Amino acid sequence: MTAGQGSGAPDGALGREGREPGQQDRELSREEEIGLGRLEGFATAPIPCTEECLLRAGNTNCGGCGMSVGLTMLGRALADVGDTCTLAIPACCGAVTAGAFPTTSYGVPTVCTTFASAAAVASGLACIRDLNEEPGQVICWAGDGGTYDIGMATLSAAAERDDNIIYICYDNEIYGNTGGQRSSATPPGARTSTTPEGKSEDKKDILAIMAAHRIPYAATLSIAHPEDFSRKLKTAFSISGTRFLLMHSPCPTGWKSEPAESVELVRVAVASGLFPLYEVWGGHAYRINVEPDWTDPAMYFQHQRRFRDDELDLETTRRVCRERFARLKVLAEEFPYEEAVAAG
Amino acid sequence: MPAELVTGNHAAGYALSAAAEANRHARGATCGIYPITPQTEIVEYVARFPFSKTRVVPVESEHSAMGVSIGASLAGARAFTASSSNGIAYMVENIMVAGFYRLPIVMVAVNRTLGPPWNIWADQGDTLMLRDFPWIQFYCEDNQEVLDTTLLSFRLAEDRRILLPALVALDAFILSHTQMGTELPEQEEVDRYLPDLDLPHRLRHEAPTTLGGLVWPNVAMSQRLEIDEAMERVPEAFEECRYAFIEEMGRDPGNAIQTFFTDDAEEVLVVSGTIATTAREVVRRRRDDGENIGLIKIKMFRPFPEAAVREACRSAKKVAVLDRNYAAGVGGIFWQELRSVFQGDGDELLIQGYLTGLCGGDVTPSMIDEVVVDLRERDAMDKPVWLGIGNGKGAEG
Ligand SMILES: Cc1ncc(C[n+]2csc(CCOP(=O)(O)OP(=O)(O)O)c2C)c(N)n1
Ligand code: SF4
Ligand SMILES: [Mg+2]
Numbered sequence: 001m002t003a004g005q006g007s008g009a010p011d012g013a014l015g016r017e018g019r020e021p022g023q024q025d026r027e028l029s030r031e032e033e034i035g036l037g038r039l040e041g042f043a044t045a046p047i048p049c050t051e052e053c054l055l056r057a058g059n060t061n062c063g064g065c066g067m068s069v070g071l072t073m074l075g076r077a078l079a080d081v082g083d084t085c086t087l088a089i090p091a092c093c094g095a096v097t098a099g100a101f102p103t104t105s106y107g108v109p110t111v112c113t114t115f116a117s118a119a120a121v122a123s124g125l126a127c128i129r130d131l132n133e134e135p136g137q138v139i140c141w142a143g144d145g146g147t148y149d150i151g152m153a154t155l156s157a158a159a160e161r162d163d164n165i166i167y168i169c170y171d172n173e174i175y176g177n178t179g180g181q182r183s184s185a186t187p188p189g190a191r192t193s194t195t196p197e198g199k200s201e202d203k204k205d206i207l208a209i210m211a212a213h214r215i216p217y218a219a220t221l222s223i224a225h226p227e228d229f230s231r232k233l234k235t236a237f238s239i240s241g242t243r244f245l246l247m248h249s250p251c252p253t254g255w256k257s258e259p260a261e262s263v264e265l266v267r268v269a270v271a272s273g274l275f276p277l278y279e280v281w282g283g284h285a286y287r288i289n290v291e292p293d294w295t296d297p298a299m300y301f302q303h304q305r306r307f308r309d310d311e312l313d314l315e316t317t318r319r320v321c322r323e324r325f326a327r328l329k330v331l332a333e334e335f336p337y338e339e340a341v342a343a344g
Numbered sequence: 345m346p347a348e349l350v351t352g353n354h355a356a357g358y359a360l361s362a363a364a365e366a367n368r369h370a371r372g373a374t375c376g377i378y379p380i381t382p383q384t385e386i387v388e389y390v391a392r393f394p395f396s397k398t399r400v401v402p403v404e405s406e407h408s409a410m411g412v413s414i415g416a417s418l419a420g421a422r423a424f425t426a427s428s429s430n431g432i433a434y435m436v437e438n439i440m441v442a443g444f445y446r447l448p449i450v451m452v453a454v455n456r457t458l459g460p461p462w463n464i465w466a467d468q469g470d471t472l473m474l475r476d477f478p479w480i481q482f483y484c485e486d487n488q489e490v491l492d493t494t495l496l497s498f499r500l501a502e503d504r505r506i507l508l509p510a511l512v513a514l515d516a517f518i519l520s521h522t523q524m525g526t527e528l529p530e531q532e533e534v535d536r537y538l539p540d541l542d543l544p545h546r547l548r549h550e551a552p553t554t555l556g557g558l559v560w561p562n563v564a565m566s567q568r569l570e571i572d573e574a575m576e577r578v579p580e581a582f583e584e585c586r587y588a589f590i591e592e593m594g595r596d597p598g599n600a601i602q603t604f605f606t607d608d609a610e611e612v613l614v615v616s617g618t619i620a621t622t623a624r625e626v627v628r629r630r631r632d633d634g635e636n637i638g639l640i641k642i643k644m645f646r647p648f649p650e651a652a653v654r655e656a657c658r659s660a661k662k663v664a665v666l667d668r669n670y671a672a673g674v675g676g677i678f679w680q681e682l683r684s685v686f687q688g689d690g691d692e693l694l695i696q697g698y699l700t701g702l703c704g705g706d707v708t709p710s711m712i713d714e715v716v717v718d719l720r721e722r723d724a725m726d727k728p729v730w731l732g733i734g735n736g737k738g739a740e741g
Contacts, residue, residue, distance in 0.1 A: 084549050088415070095557055102563075104554035109547035111418055112556030114437050117411035120403060124374055124415020124423070125547070127399040131372040131421070136549060154411065157404035 052107055054078065054085075059097045059105035064259025066249030066266070067094055067170050069223040071141070074168070075107070077233035078137070084108060085137040085166075086125055090118040090151060092143030093176045116150040118142045119158035122165040130164055137237060140167040144185035145175045148204050155244075159213035162241040168221075169206065169244075172251035174306075180254045189313075190306045192254075198311050207280070210244040214283030221247040222277055224267035228289050232279065248275045256305030265300055272297035273321035276328055279337065287337040292325060350526045352519030353382070355487040356452040356512070357389025359494035360424050362534040363450070364390075364398040370540035372397035373422035376412030378405060380431035381464050382520040383454040387426055406431040410438035410449075417447040418555070420546035422498065424449060428516070429456035432470045442509045443478030444567070445555060446545065446574075448501035449509040452494055455483075455617070455668075456516040457703045465704020466515035468617065468669035472645070472677045478571045480510040480578055481646040483616040485598075487524040490514045492589065492597035493643070495534060499585045502541050505577045515668075516704065518618045529593055537592045575647045582644065600644035603656045605631055609638025611719060612660040614653075614682055616642045619666055619700065619707045626712040637716065642678060650685050657686075662694045664719045666712070667728075668701045675699065675728035694719075697728035705732040 054075025061068045071094075078085055087110040089095045095112045098104040113121040118140040126138040140155075147155060147169040155167060174192055175181040181194040185206070189198045211218045216239050219232045229247075236243040248269055250262035257265060269275035273292035280286055298314055301307040350358070364373035377387035377400055391400050401412045406427050413423040427435055432453060442449045457467040471481060480500065484490045490512065497510035514520060529537075547555070559567070582600060589597045604624055606612055615623045620641040627639045640656050642649070657663060667676025674680055679697030686693050698715050701707035711731055718729060 086547055086549070098554040098557040101554070101557055101559040104552075104557065106554050107552055109549060109552045110554040110557075111415075111547060112554070113411065113414075114407075114441055116407060117414075117438060117441075120376065120408035120411025121415035121418070123401055123403075124376070124412040124417070124421075125419045126415075127374045127401065127412070128371055128416050128419035128421040131374075131397055131399060153404055154408050157408060160404075161401070163401075 054107050055097070056105045056107055058099060058103075060099050061093070061097055062251075062253045062259070064250065064252040064257075064262040065093070066172065066223055066247065066251065066262060067097065069263070070168070070170055070221070070247050070249060071097075073223070073226060073229050074139070074233060077230045077237070080230070081234055081237055083135065083137060083237055085139045086110070088113050088118045088122040088125065088138065088140045090140075090142050090146035091115040091177060092146050093172075094141050094143065094170065096177060115146055116154050118146055118151055119155040119163075119165065119167060122167070123158050123161070123163040126164045138165045140165060142167065142169050143176065144169060144171040144173060145183045147171075148184045148206050156213065159210060159215050159242045159244065162215065164240050164242070166236050166243045166245065168247060170247045170249035172249040172254055173203065174251060174254040176251055176254050189311055191308070192306070198308065207244075207246050211280040211283045213242070215244060216241040217243040217279065217281060219245055219279040220275065220277050221245055222266050222270050222275065223247070223250075224263050224270060225277060225290060228277055235279075254306070257303055261303055265303060268295055268297060268300045271295035272300065273325045274300060274317075276325055278328060278332070281337055285335055285337045286328070286332040288328060288332045292321075294322075297321065347525035347527050349523040350487060350528070351385065351521055351523050352487045352490050352514045353385035353454070353521065354389060355491040355526050356426065356494055356514065357386045358528055359491045360386070360426065360450070360452060361390055361393040361395070362529070362531055363495060363498045363538055364422055364424065365393070365395055365531060366535045366538040367422040367541050368397040370542070371420040372399075373424070374399045374401065374412065374416030375424045376401045376403045376409030377425065378403055378409045378427065378431065380406070380428045382456060382516045383426050383428040383431070383452070385520070386452055386454070390426075406435035407438055410435045410442060413449050414438060414442055414445065414447060417442070417449050417543065418445070418547050420541065420543045422541050423447070424451065426452040426454070428454040429458055429470045432474070433458060436474070439474060439479070440477050443571070446507040446571070447509060448498070448507055448541070448543070450494065450497045450501055451509065451511045452490075453511050453513045454516050454520045455513050463703045464516060466518055466618070466668060466701065467703050468513065468677070471511055471513045472669050472671075474511070475646060475677065478508055478575070479646060480506075480508055480644070482510070482512050482643055483645055484512065484514045484519065484643070485618055485620045485641065487519055487522075487526045488595070489598050489643075490519060491526055491528065492593070492595065495529070495537060496585050496589055496597050498538050499588070500578070500582055503581045503585070504544065506574050506581050507544075508571070508574055508578075513617070515618045527595065533592055537589065578647050579649060598643050600649040601652045601656060602641040602643065604639040604641070606638035606640060606656045606659070608659050609636055610659065610661045611635075611637045611716065612640060612657055612663045613637070613712070613715070614640045614642065614663055614665040614678060616645070616678060617668060619668060622707055622709055623666065623712050626709050626716070630716065645678075645681075648681050648685070653682070653685050657693065660693060662696070662719050664696050664698055664715050666698050666700045666707070666715060668707070670699055670702055679728065694722065694725055696722060696725055699728050699730045700732060702732075707732070
């Protein structure tokens with residue numbers, strides 16, 4: 001078989017390029033002739049890679065993409081605890097990350113699902129893993145569109161059943177894959193190709209929604225706080241049931257920001273109270289992980305050209321951040337995580 | 345094996361459950377389930393079954409029912425589901441994925457009218473709209489055929505030469521809710537008939553690959569060609585599965601097409617599903633009266649058994665195709681298939697389409713007689729003939 005030559009892919013991993021129907025059958029063994037185990041259109045053998053990591057070099061992510069940091073941290077956290085994972089990725093930038101078949105930038109078994117189905121496919125994978133008592137996390141890696149919008153019902157149902165999966169939403173607040181349209185995670189004021197005058201609605205509070213499912217664990221993640229990020233991943237690995245993690249994911253392409261400023265932007269989002277870092281256990285016990293120092297959020301908005309200076313109402317933004325954080329604070333004080341453990 | 349009186353839904357539920365149970369020494373089984381009339385009893389049956397290594401996942405939609413089954417199949421398990429009508433329409437995106445991922449998922453589909461208007465009775469439009477997807481499709485005539493074809497579908501779909509999902513369709517209520525004497529095989533027989541599933545391209549940690557990402561046109565096209573080649577192998581593999589079934593169960597699950605007096609027939613009726621039972625009686629009676637008429641019942645719709653149909657029509661001069669389905673602006677879908685089988689043969693064979701029993705209407709012997717009379721009188725093909733509407737005003741009609 002000549003198919004895989006020159007591509008670095010093993011035999012049987014590639015489709016038959018340029019082949020006419022029936023043309024190559026003469027070269028096939030008797031076993032192959034009757035089609036036994038051929039499936040050339042599927043990579044049934046591992047793609048050779050010198051570096052064993054979750055996110056390999058050569059992926060298609062834009063420079064400064066939050067996903068690159070997030071996936072790398074995910075790979076490291078798994079390696080630290082000696083665990084592995086299977087990824088279920090709905091239509092989103094993360095599905096493109098892999099690059100063109102049969103090469104892939106993912107060093108773990110990965111299935112691209114339909115846009116709304118990441119959680120359902122993950123539930124199926126997790127069922128069979130558990131029925132066979134096998135190790136390895138089943139992780140959904142999904143964008144905000146696949147989470148807040150089209151995949152909401154599927155995710156909600158998996159959470160209600162407490163299926164044994166980890167769901168990580170990398171929230172870049174936009175439909176990145178399709179070129180930057182609004183999602184229900186797009187913040188007010190942001191211009192997208194479908195909100196040319198800036199979005200007038202607020203974004204959904206997805207963490208509250210998921211916590212309201214009373215799942216064992218829900219938490220927010222920021223790549224500007226790597227220790228906290230990694231600790232929360234490991235916490236999630238140590239629990240079973242549905243675990244939901246929301247990562248604020250800078251997207252220079254969609255946010256019209258400098259790639260080099262990605263981490264700084266999300267750092268300011270945490271410090272200004274715009275994106276609080278906290279955890280919720282069982283939907284009722286809260287812990288705030290980073291106290292905002294009330295840094296002015298102005299820089300966050302001014303360094304992203306999706307926002308317009310003259311359209312911004314920073315006063316309201318500052319007030320809303322403080323009010324929302326105050327509510328969270330009350331919850332964390334009234335229903336602290338430690339107490340839940342003590343009671344539990 | 346003693347026969348029991350069971351409904352089509354019971355027969356399907358039994359077959360799906362026994363097939364799942366038969367994979368208990370391998371990677372087990374899973375199905376996502378969601379109710380819709382008149383299929384609901386199938387998933388209720390599955391939900392009650394005392395499995396050893398199967399998880400039934402009650403999901404929030406048909407889209408996710410197939411999603412869960414896709415995940416389980418990718419993990420190497422036996423996977424299945426059941427649905428009907430708008431449930432199938434809602435599931436479509438993932439039905440397509442199961443085919444393109446070459447996952448041997450089996451779905452039992454109770455044929456029900458697509459809504460609106462809301463009508464829960466028999467019509468094949470819900471499964472025939474999947475006709476261009478990489479799914480094997482069977483249409484059944486009685487409850488035994490439902491049970492046997494469902495079991496056979498697992499063996500066929502999981503065959504290494506095939507690796508395509510399969511759909512087993514039965515008419516709403518006429519089968520789904522009607523009890524018929526049906527032989528239910530013992531679990532050990534099903535265990536022997538269905539080998540442990542070993543899916544070659546299941547996701548494995550030792551061999552990390554990415555399924556379903558970007559694929560360049562030529563590679564993607566070659567995946568389509570592989571599907572085409574697998575489809576081509578279906579008739580032969582089906583025959584093997586059928587003979588293995590006869591050997592194990594002592595019963596014929598039915599050929600891809602079943603012919604009745606076609607050897608010398610000049611007029612041939614082509615039917616599918618439960619209409620076959622009625623049509624067979626009409627043909628038997630007319631044969632007794634010395635008429636040169638025959639019948640073809642099509643069980644396997646995808647891949648379409650072109651060669652067998654051609655062979656069965658070799659003495660035919662006129663063919664009447666009775667469709668309980670409607671493709672807008674075209675007519676019956678089986679009629680369309682028949683015409684494409686004989687396309688290019690000139691006009692020697694007259695193939696006329698009849699739309700009968702759409703949206704659950706009864707197809708009575710007298711209606712089939714009407715078809716025969718109409719066919720006999722015509723000398724050229726015309727637009728499809730709609731039968732059974734009356735004056736279209738409900739009870740008075
Ligand atoms: C059913 C369906 N509708 C629409 C699309 C087109 N589509 C692909 S990705 C995408 C947006 C993804 O946005 P998000 O989930 O936020 O991920 P991102 O691209 O930002 O990483 C859309 C609309 C699709 N693939 N499937
Ligand atoms: S568009 Fe945004 S999310 Fe997508 S790869 Fe580029 S930076 Fe990352
Ligand atoms: Mg997004």
